[in-house]
Amino acid sequence: MSHDRLARIRQLNRARFKRHTGIYPETFTHMELVLDERERSKRKPGRPAALHIGKQLLLTLEFWREYRTFAHLGHDWNIHETTVQRTVERVETALIQSGAFRLPGRTSLTQEQNVFQILAVDAAETRCERPTRSQRVSAARRNDIP
Template sequence: MSYEQIKDLPPPEFKRLCGVHIATFKKMVEVLKPELVRSGKKGGQPKLSVEDHLLVALEYWREYRTYFHISKSWGIHESTVCRIVRKVENILIKSGAFRLPGKRELQAAYEWKVLVVDVTEIPIERPKKKQRRYYSGKKKRHTLKAQLVVDQATGKILCTAYGVGRIHDFRLWRNTRVRFHTSQLCLADKGYQGIAKLHPNSCIPSRKPRGKDLSTPERQHNRHLASLRIVGEHLNRRLKIFRILKEQYRNRRKRFGLRCNLIAGLINYELALFS
């Protein structure tokens, strides 16, 4: 299904099909055109338009079908699909139009904010080597972890970090040297026990004492904290609308961070666009 066939779809249906809004799609095409348009240049001309190049990449992220199945839908070779996806990813990430603010944003001395840190796990195929490094005792399978730091008020993703399934959430946060400004409040889940030693202005749920129940104030505290932290869970859900970050990840792991950062940048762009 080419761009000419779907360009007149209603915005909700276009969003359901491609995973991004029409305005975001047009911005991505604007970024890709200087690199993909070959009119007047030497060499062969591409069979697909710039819009169709982007649709192939979005179809791969959104549905995560194999290169073979996508190639049969578009009438091109599966190696061509692989080159298109990689080319679109490289151009978009290098453009800076969908770049995340990064760790420096956390250390900037700006007005007081509430930050949420959370980790989501993406299943992977069983590695041939060093299987124990990737085995998650929580998920009972081999996974990769993606850590998000989110602005609680706006839902904007500030930075990401990645690790293997075996590493503990708090150790991932500590090893990646993600640090907050002393004036910022950090909200986290029970996987971040000990974060107060590195960032005193932190808040985590109260743990149930062994053989006892939580008191009424502690239960109220946990419920209120969960209602504030839910923004992180919502962003994990939005990331996993793209099935490449939901289903078993089949690609090489060295490109996982690039794809996750790019999809997070698209989410940030749409949050700014429609806020």
């Protein structure tokens, strides 16, 4: 299914490609070349990736564009959600380090905008009104309580 998705996306015209992925086909190809170059420059390649470079890039673009959960993307791409997370992080890092694209740093991509509000609470200690010992005992001895 994921192979068909990449093939279908590549067949779209320029405007529809941009609408679907958020970037133009030329930029997609350039990003693929950067990722491919990074992959070839590894000294120890390690375990082969679950998805090839084009699919990894498309997966990352879908995450950026649609902001779906890793679990949903993993289900659609037939891979585990942690694999999706590692793939997105690896692609982001490679594209940022290349310097060829105007992407914010990782902290900007992952950092949420926090808005702080100040809330004043009067937390002064006051004695809690409790029944006296004799009132507690007398309440327990009443027979008129059903």
